[in-house]
Amino acid sequence: xxxxxxxxxxxxxxxxxxxxLREGLLPPGRRINATQAEYDESHLRRLRLVRAMIxxxxxxVATVREVLAHVxxxxxxxxxxxxxxxxxxxxPAGEAPGAPAEAAGPSREVxxxxxxxxxxxxxxxxxxxxxxxxxxxxxxxxxxxxxAARELGALSPAHRALVTTLATLHRLxxxxxxxxxxxxxxxxxxAAAHDLDRMEQLPTPREQTEYAVASAALxxxxxxxxxxxxxxxxxxxxxxx
Amino acid sequence: xxxxxxxxxxxxxxxxxxxxLREGLLPPGRRINATQAEYDESHLRRLRLVRAMIxxxxxxVATVREVLAHVxxxxxxxxxxxxxxxxxxxxPAGEAPGAPAEAAGPSREVxxxxxxxxxxxxxxxxxxxxxxxxxxxxxxxxxxxxxAARELGALSPAHRALVTTLATLHRLxxxxxxxxxxxxxxxxxxAAAHDLDRMEQLPTPREQTEYAVASAALxxxxxxxxxxxxxxxxxxxxxxx
Numbered sequence: 001x002x003x004x005x006x007x008x009x010x011x012x013x014x015x016x017x018x019x020x021l022r023e024g025l026l027p028p029g030r031r032i033n034a035t036q037a038e039y040d041e042s043h044l045r046r047l048r049l050v051r052a053m054i055x056x057x058x059x060x061v062a063t064v065r066e067v068l069a070h071v072x073x074x075x076x077x078x079x080x081x082x083x084x085x086x087x088x089x090x091x092p093a094g095e096a097p098g099a100p101a102e103a104a105g106p107s108r109e110v111x112x113x114x115x116x117x118x119x120x121x122x123x124x125x126x127x128x129x130x131x132x133x134x135x136x137x138x139x140x141x142x143x144x145x146x147x148a149a150r151e152l153g154a155l156s157p158a159h160r161a162l163v164t165t166l167a168t169l170h171r172l173x174x175x176x177x178x179x180x181x182x183x184x185x186x187x188x189x190x191a192a193a194h195d196l197d198r199m200e201q202l203p204t205p206r207e208q209t210e211y212a213v214a215s216a217a218l219x220x221x222x223x224x225x226x227x228x229x230x231x232x233x234x235x236x237x238x239x240x241x
Numbered sequence: 242x243x244x245x246x247x248x249x250x251x252x253x254x255x256x257x258x259x260x261x262l263r264e265g266l267l268p269p270g271r272r273i274n275a276t277q278a279e280y281d282e283s284h285l286r287r288l289r290l291v292r293a294m295i296x297x298x299x300x301x302v303a304t305v306r307e308v309l310a311h312v313x314x315x316x317x318x319x320x321x322x323x324x325x326x327x328x329x330x331x332x333p334a335g336e337a338p339g340a341p342a343e344a345a346g347p348s349r350e351v352x353x354x355x356x357x358x359x360x361x362x363x364x365x366x367x368x369x370x371x372x373x374x375x376x377x378x379x380x381x382x383x384x385x386x387x388x389a390a391r392e393l394g395a396l397s398p399a400h401r402a403l404v405t406t407l408a409t410l411h412r413l414x415x416x417x418x419x420x421x422x423x424x425x426x427x428x429x430x431x432a433a434a435h436d437l438d439r440m441e442q443l444p445t446p447r448e449q450t451e452y453a454v455a456s457a458a459l460x461x462x463x464x465x466x467x468x469x470x471x472x473x474x475x476x477x478x479x480x481x482x
């Protein structure tokens with residue numbers, strides 16, 4: 001198909017498709033003459049993935065490029081390929097080093113955040129909140145029997161981000177314990193298995209890795225809004241409309 | 242306690258505490274002389290909540306102020322008070338009207354996003370993707386028996402954001418069905434009940450509403466990172482490290 005058809009079939013505006021091509025997020029088509037190129041189903045699939053990562057996942061262009069480099073690396077075995085692509089995704093850490101939400105507020109004359117970000121003690125090994133969060137994550141993973149996650153530990157960005165988030169909550173007076181986290185973790189475990197079952201039905205490692213990235217990055221707003229709806233439902237159930 | 246003690250006990254830098262006071266996010270202390278005021282445990286609790294909303298929840302200052310106005314409104318019954326505070330929180334919609342992720346990318350010469358945002362067809366009633374998402378959410382809520390959520394429908398920001406997200410995923414070629422969503426929704430339902438059980442142990446409606454806001458806004462990064470860890474664990478389990 002031609003470039004215009006690619007835009008048409010994907011629902012992505014042509015100017016955006018051209019931008020993705022220039023940025024290398026979409027591989028070039030097969031030249032058929034001096035001014036035209038031919039695109040196929042793999043371009044359409046890639047275009048949809050890029051669009052969804054940027055529009056739904058709010059992932060920065062540079063990060064999308066890095067993730068796709070791993071997705072496209074045919075020299076990697078499936079495990080490393082999946083791992084590299086997923087680890088390159090952003091991990092919400094629940095801690096704003098530069099406190100962007102405050103900086104974006106109406107008053108910009110905030111001395112606090114920068115001062116605080118400069119303080120080395122928050123990341124130090126003797127931070128009692130971080131130590132508590134480390135212990136909590138370790139207990140949780142042990143009870144779950146997630147041995148790979150325990151072994152990888154802080155090498156894994158999700159592990160690091162989880163510890164950082166729990167340390168921040170602990171510091172702010174909202175401590176969680178393993179019993180709070182276990183039911184959520186069990187659900188996520190079931191969902192991950194279901195996800196990989198679906199992934200394995202795809203024919204090539206590249207398509208499988210694309211699927212894994214899409215599923216990891218795109219389902220998050222769905223999940224968060226289901227949680228908000230459930231809270232609203234349960235509150236109405238107990239206290240009336 | 243004095244202002245300095247408030248900073249000390251909360252772990253929030255003094256300049257940030259003063260900023261919150263100026264912005265009205267923290268109520269003034271009780272004046273004890275021309276230059277000093279006295280703060281109590283309710284200030285400490287409020288300071289921790291504000292800090293957590295901004296730092297962990299990445300919620301803009303103006304939104305925090307709006308949420309707190311509902312939390313502090315003693316004229317409201319618990320149901321409306323909870324509802325108003327929770328509905329004022331940001332709801333990730335999985336659709337970027339101005340495509341901020343792209344605008345923040347290395348190249349800013351993007352004609353696509355603004356052109357696209359101007360297109361009225363994406364929100365139109367005859368958008369087949371939105372129609373599919375509407376049907377899907379309705380089927381899901383019916384199967385869950387969430388009657389309040391069905392009745393409120395698009396009045397609820399979580400409902401609207403969920404439909405928008407699913408419509409975007411559908412448009413981009415990642416359709417989900419009710420069977421995909423049900424297990425997640427069931428878990429969120431259990432968690433919401435557990436949350437309200439804990440909330441009801443608090444002594445006053447104000448503290449209860451504070452707790453509900455904290456729980457809604459702060460647990461999200463925890464949840465998302467548990468999901469990433471589970472994906473990594475399951476992938477290692479199947480394909481080796």
